Amino acid sequence: MLGLLLLNKPEGITSFGAVARVKRLAGEKRVGHTGTLDPMATGVLPILIGRATVLSQYLIEADKSYTATVKLGITTDTCDITGNVISQCKPDKNALDIEGVLKQFTGKQMQTPPMFSAIKQNGVRMYELARRGEKVEIPAREIEVFSLAQTSPLNDNLEFDINTTVSKGTYIRSLCRDIGENLGCGATLTKLTRTKTAGFTLDRCVNLDDLTPENIGDYILPCDLVVDYMPKVTVSEKQAVRFCNGGELSLDRIKNDFVDNTIYRVYLGDKFLGLGVTNTTENILKIVCLVDRQV
16 A cells, blocks of 8 residues: 555554554555654544655644643643643632733744653653653753634633644643743643644544544545645656666756756656655756655
8 A cells, every 4th residue: 555544543542553553454564654643632643654654754844733722720740631740729710811821922932842752862762761750851942833822711620722833843732831831820731633734634534443454545645645735747757767766867858947956746647756856056856755666
């Protein structure tokens, strides 16, 4: 099998666990997800199957949208409701300027990831260090929050919902933690759904429990959808053979107006072969990755 599967990851399973299920259903060893979701999170989890896995970096880099529920008056060591409680208080609902604080979190900013995360420190996952009780300094990194809005009023359980669109590497758990700090009462994440990534929305996804070995092929999409924002070039059969064997192609022999140092989708007719990058100084198209070797 070869292609893209848009999965609605259920709650209570890791992204790795979801991939393992897809591997068994598809009978394919080369399967990978693009953008980890925590076990408590649900939503859009693009999965690449077969040689399509070479395109994973182009999905991981994409912006992502989420709906989330924030609970005020509590902090945990994981920054979500599954963790151990660090502090609790009962804030005055009437004294909280939630809308004003949310406005402070739009734009580029530095964010410190949670200790319980998949980030590696000297080759070891942070959550493994956290489980061993080891405390290490986590460097902040630049992220961008493109939009952030409250979508429900603060209820009697001190919870409210938000919609947000963020850059890669943004932790919504950390965002909730920081919102709580700015409000002066602490906060943690209680619910999270990824609604969109790389243009793929939740309504296009299939539920994991609906997949079977017999029907999974019906849900696998062409993998070039991952990079359909890139410009396209069509090559001849001889050029396709050379490209699939790792050879460079002369730009003069391809009918196209090329831009230097730009990645192009390469096709033989309707068949997506892979990606190539231009070097107009040398007048060549170099291979970036191959998806289909069969020409």
